[in-house]
Amino acid sequence: MDSIILQILNGLDKGSAYALIALGLTLIFGTLGVVNFAHGALFMIGAFCSVTLQRILNLSYETIDATQTDFLGNPLKVKTPYLESWFGPEMGSSIIEWSVPLAILFAIPVMIGIGFIMERGLIKHFYKRPHADQILVTFGLAIVLQEIVKYYFGANPIQTPAPEALSGIAQLTSTIVYPVWRIVYFCFSLLIIGAVFAFLQFTTFGMVVRAGMADRETVGLLGIDIDRKFTIMFGIAAAVAGLAGVMYGPINAPNYHMGMDFLVLSFVVVVVGGMGSLPGAVLAGFLLGILESFASMEQVITLIPGINQIIIYLVAIVILLTRPRGLMGRKGVME
Amino acid sequence: MLGLDKKDSTLLLIVVALTMLAPFILNPFPTESGLAQFNAGYPDLMQRFVIFGIFAIGFNILFGLTGYLSFGHAAFLGIGSYSAVWMFKLLSMNIIPAILLSVVIAGIFALVIGFVSLRRTGIYFSILTLAFAQMSFALAYSVLTPLTNGETGLQLTLNDPRILGISQTADGSIPVTNLFGLEMRGAFDLVVGPWSFTFSAGYYVCAVVMLLAFYMSIRIFRSPFGLMLRAIKSNQQRLNYTGLNPKPYTLAAFVISGMYAGLAGGLMAAMDPLAGAERMQWTASGEVVLMTILGGAGTLIGPVLGAGMIKYFENIFSKINDNVLHSWFSFMPDGLEDSVVFIIHPFVGKGWHLTLGIIFMLVVTFLPGGLVEGGQRIARLFRRKKTVEPKSAKTEPAE
Numbered sequence: 001m002d003s004i005i006l007q008i009l010n011g012l013d014k015g016s017a018y019a020l021i022a023l024g025l026t027l028i029f030g031t032l033g034v035v036n037f038a039h040g041a042l043f044m045i046g047a048f049c050s051v052t053l054q055r056i057l058n059l060s061y062e063t064i065d066a067t068q069t070d071f072l073g074n075p076l077k078v079k080t081p082y083l084e085s086w087f088g089p090e091m092g093s094s095i096i097e098w099s100v101p102l103a104i105l106f107a108i109p110v111m112i113g114i115g116f117i118m119e120r121g122l123i124k125h126f127y128k129r130p131h132a133d134q135i136l137v138t139f140g141l142a143i144v145l146q147e148i149v150k151y152y153f154g155a156n157p158i159q160t161p162a163p164e165a166l167s168g169i170a171q172l173t174s175t176i177v178y179p180v181w182r183i184v185y186f187c188f189s190l191l192i193i194g195a196v197f198a199f200l201q202f203t204t205f206g207m208v209v210r211a212g213m214a215d216r217e218t219v220g221l222l223g224i225d226i227d228r229k230f231t232i233m234f235g236i237a238a239a240v241a242g243l244a245g246v247m248y249g250p251i252n253a254p255n256y257h258m259g260m261d262f263l264v265l266s267f268v269v270v271v272v273g274g275m276g277s278l279p280g281a282v283l284a285g286f287l288l289g290i291l292e293s294f295a296s297m298e299q300v301i302t303l304i305p306g307i308n309q310i311i312i313y314l315v316a317i318v319i320l321l322t323r324p325r326g327l328m329g330r331k332g333v334m335e
Numbered sequence: 336m337l338g339l340d341k342k343d344s345t346l347l348l349i350v351v352a353l354t355m356l357a358p359f360i361l362n363p364f365p366t367e368s369g370l371a372q373f374n375a376g377y378p379d380l381m382q383r384f385v386i387f388g389i390f391a392i393g394f395n396i397l398f399g400l401t402g403y404l405s406f407g408h409a410a411f412l413g414i415g416s417y418s419a420v421w422m423f424k425l426l427s428m429n430i431i432p433a434i435l436l437s438v439v440i441a442g443i444f445a446l447v448i449g450f451v452s453l454r455r456t457g458i459y460f461s462i463l464t465l466a467f468a469q470m471s472f473a474l475a476y477s478v479l480t481p482l483t484n485g486e487t488g489l490q491l492t493l494n495d496p497r498i499l500g501i502s503q504t505a506d507g508s509i510p511v512t513n514l515f516g517l518e519m520r521g522a523f524d525l526v527v528g529p530w531s532f533t534f535s536a537g538y539y540v541c542a543v544v545m546l547l548a549f550y551m552s553i554r555i556f557r558s559p560f561g562l563m564l565r566a567i568k569s570n571q572q573r574l575n576y577t578g579l580n581p582k583p584y585t586l587a588a589f590v591i592s593g594m595y596a597g598l599a600g601g602l603m604a605a606m607d608p609l610a611g612a613e614r615m616q617w618t619a620s621g622e623v624v625l626m627t628i629l630g631g632a633g634t635l636i637g638p639v640l641g642a643g644m645i646k647y648f649e650n651i652f653s654k655i656n657d658n659v660l661h662s663w664f665s666f667m668p669d670g671l672e673d674s675v676v677f678i679i680h681p682f683v684g685k686g687w688h689l690t691l692g693i694i695f696m697l698v699v700t701f702l703p704g705g706l707v708e709g710g711q712r713i714a715r716l717f718r719r720k721k722t723v724e725p726k727s728a729k730t731e732p733a734e
Contacts, residue, residue, distance in 0.1 A: 035458055122696075122700075125700065131457055131458050132402070132404045132461075133699060133703070135404065135458070135461065136624070136628055136695075136699045137696055137699045137700060139621065139624075140625075140692050140693075140695040140696035140699060141692070141696060143688060143689075143691070143692035143695070144689060144692035144693055144696065146688075147686060147688045147689035147692060148681075148689065151681050151686055151689065260618065264465060264469060264617060267462055267465070268462065268465075268466060271459065271462050275458075305477075305478045306473070306474055306477045306478030306479075309470075309473035309474065309476070309477050309478075310469075310470045310473050310474060313466035313467070313469055313470045313473075314470070316462065316463075316466050317451065317463060317466055317467070320455055320459055320462070320463055321451065321454060321455075324455060324459065
């Protein structure tokens with residue numbers, strides 16, 4: 001019983017990453033009708049937002065401390081982050097420690113900005129082109145973004161530790177222990193997903209966007225500048241992917257190709273959930289995450305070796321062949 | 336000639352001449368000169384040019400003609416490599432049976448995967464092929480380790496049986512791949528003045544195979560079968576309404592292009608007898624997509640050009656480092672030189688992927704027909720200048 005609960009927990013945190021990326025992908029596909037292969041790169045850029053913030057916060061000046069000497073007997077140079085001198089050592093170091101959660105605030109405007117630039121600068125010109133062209137150009141964009149990040153941050157993974165208060169291990173029941181940060185990640189993703197749905201469901205803006213998703217032309221005829229709204233939605237989708245990346249840093253140290261690794265899986269998730277269906281994407285994300293973690297249980301692997309590696313693809317193939325519109329896809333959308 | 340019309344025969348002859356003279360063409364700079372590092376005429380790279388050329392030609396038969404964008408073609412390349420290496424291990428070091436087996440096995444896999452994937456079109460087809468390829472990759476890494484040797488990759492060893500050959504040579508080393516005694520590693524250096532040209536047996540074997548593959552693809556493009564594939568690309572629904580079932584045609588195209596990929600994989604193993612799972616990863620599939628689009632999907636010569644360009648970038652362009660840049664721009668004043676080098680630096684050397692990505696995006700955006708279309712446009716521009724009559728400059732309607 002415990003092991004089952006543990007597998008569900010394990011699945012939830014991976015599933016929440018899948019769900020967040022797939023949610024963004026679906027937002028873009030549902031509104032703009034664009035298949036965005038660069039979405040994984042947005043996830044990666046989000047993770048590097050927190051790396052950047054960490055570096056900014058750690059900017060420091062050097063002083064020579066005469067009381068300490070290094071092993072050669074020279075006076076030791078001590079680096080003090082500016083933050084520590086401005087806010088005092090304790091406050092400063094705790095700000096630096098909380099750099100990952102703080103990066104959320106930093107990442108939102110950055111990601112929305114990147115999303116705007118991407119949509120206005122490039123993707124706008126591809127609405128009328130076939131899906132294959134959209135895939136290709138965003139695939140090229142993904143390579144470019146990835147290489148830019150690689151140029152500035154190097155090819156090695158960079159650690160972005162979680163703050164100490166959130167990095168321990170939680171005792172859930174007497175026998176189940178689980179890393180706190182993963183629970184935080186899960187709750188965070190639920191929060192984001194809830195926020196996106198609430199935004200679409202309960203605001204006028206969201207209503208217009210939903211109307212535009214259902215029938216773009218009619219909304220346009222009503223005198224609403226739907227393109228503008230969709231651009232904003234693209235920015236929001238980019239921000240969702242970016243936030244997923246920011247918070248994923250402590251689980252998996254950001255490296256420049258983490259986006260590509262997630263991209264393939266999140267496409268599979270979108271297809272399983274149903275192209276253009278937001279609840280479908282979220283559901284399929286969690287479902288596949290949990291399924292994957294169950295497939296990597298010891299007992300299952302001994303029964304069917306290698307199943308943990310291929311389960312997601314297997315599910316995708318079965319779903320695509322038996323129910324092409326996905327779990328919750330609308331009838332007639334990209335069937 | 337050979338059942339081709341005049342235009343195609345000319346194209347084929349040009350390609351024959353280019354591939355046969357490649358050791359000269361790719362080595363334009365004397366060995367001692369500073370530009371010698373841009374010589375691409377060494378056997379290893381030339382082999383890669385033609386092998387990836389074959390891969391891209393095959394991919395183009397599927398994508399260029401039918402419009403089905405497969406994101407999992409590298410799986411067939413990997414399968415081809417594995418089968419070829421197994422043939423080297425079990426039967427003999429002759430490359431003919433190895434390549435035959437790799438083509439056949441890749442064809443069988445393509446038949447199965449194609450049969451399933453082709454039930455869907457568009458993005459779903461792409462995702463399905465991607466899923467199959469990733470599955471093969473994951474399996475090759477984990478469960479199939481006895482067959483694929485996992486992360487290390489499949490290699491030849493001294494105690495392989497090699498029924499028709501020898502397990503080890505007289506001096507106790509692993510025998511090399513050969514074609515009826517002609518060793519693939521064998522090469523002959525021709526030194527003319529300051530130049531040095533290398534003629535490698537392996538390259539010429541690959542080149543001949545590529546020419547055959549290229550000829551086959553011309554025949555396919557010009558055949559009624561090729562016409563049917565184009566019909567599928569332009570309007571599948573209309574084809575259905577006229578009572579034709581497109582499925583056998585697309586499946587045949589898929590299997591043919593899978594066999595081309597298997598052939599490329601087999602050749603790759605024949606040149607260097609080892610096979611690793613990373614050849615099957617989806618980024619490798621992405622690479623062949625890049626090659627085909629860059630060169631020009633749906634054109635005959637495009638994929639080969641694209642493959643050549645990407646491999647040139649990967650091997651030569653990536654060698655340009657800061658020192659080379661400084662020597663190039665040394666005629667400028669110091670400050671300007673440094674800033675020029677600083678601007679160019681991210682795009683060359685290790686950053687070649689960045690340049691490639693940018694070029695690829697530009698091509699997809701502005702030149703959907705790839706480099707070939709670019710060449711045609713330039714040619715048309717010149718022709719227009721020469722002819723005074725504006726009527727002759729009228730362009731033909733696009734297909």
